[in-house]
Amino acid sequence: MEDSFFQTMKLTFELAAITTLILLFIAIPIAYFLSQTKWAFKPVIEAVVSLPLVLPPSVLGFYLLLAFSPKNSFGSWLEANFDLRLVFSFEGLIVASVIFSLPFMVHPIQSGLSALPKNLSLAAYTLGKSRLNTLFFVLLPNIRSSLLTGIVISFAHTIGEFGVVLMMGGNIAGETRVASIAIYDEVEALNYDIANQYAMTLFIISFAILLFVYAINRHFMRAEIK
Secondary structure, three states: OHHHHHHHHHHHHHHHHHHHHHHHHHHHHHHHHHHHOOOOOHHHHHHHHHHHHHOOHHHHHHHHHHHHOOOOHHHHHHHHHHOOOOOOOHHHHHHHHHHHHHHHHHHHHHHHHHHOOHHHHHHHHHOOOOHHHHHHHHHHHHHHHHHHHHHHHHHHHHHOOOHHHHHHHOOOOOOOOOHHHHHHHHHHOOOHHHHHHHHHHHHHHHHHHHHHHHHHHHHHHHHHHO
């Protein structure tokens, strides 16, 4: 049981870490575009990004399962051309987790960028900096708290995912069986002690993550006031 517990927790944190890293690279350009653009179709993009917040996880997981199934055209194309089968695989869990946790990374970064004064960017452009340099060396360093919030909340949210990972990855020990699935399994089997071991571990880690975020953000706020 000990080996199974540590294997499941290791897989859970691997999934959360990889998902968060991918989300950071994806979310920054999306958040920057949404914070700067006045495009008429901006609400459409915002709605698509935010959809996982209101869509039941089982619904999103179901459509991802259909889209990536080898029995459908896109899934069979991925398998034929890239030898990649996303259904019931760890890679599939990563794809599903990135889609499901996207708003938790985009929203804090977008809010942080939107709150910055416009003359900050204009001053950088006046000094000859490109948009890319301005983003990475001027704007992002000034929204450290927003970046940290997005990173930590995305990581914590991925750890607690259930419906999407169950639909997309199933319950394969050592490959797709993450902690949230393990808790469900153990409760169904009436193994409450084991379920409590998983649940308490996630509870403590989630609390520690939130405590860390609030403490760091408080530190950043004090630094800005000084």
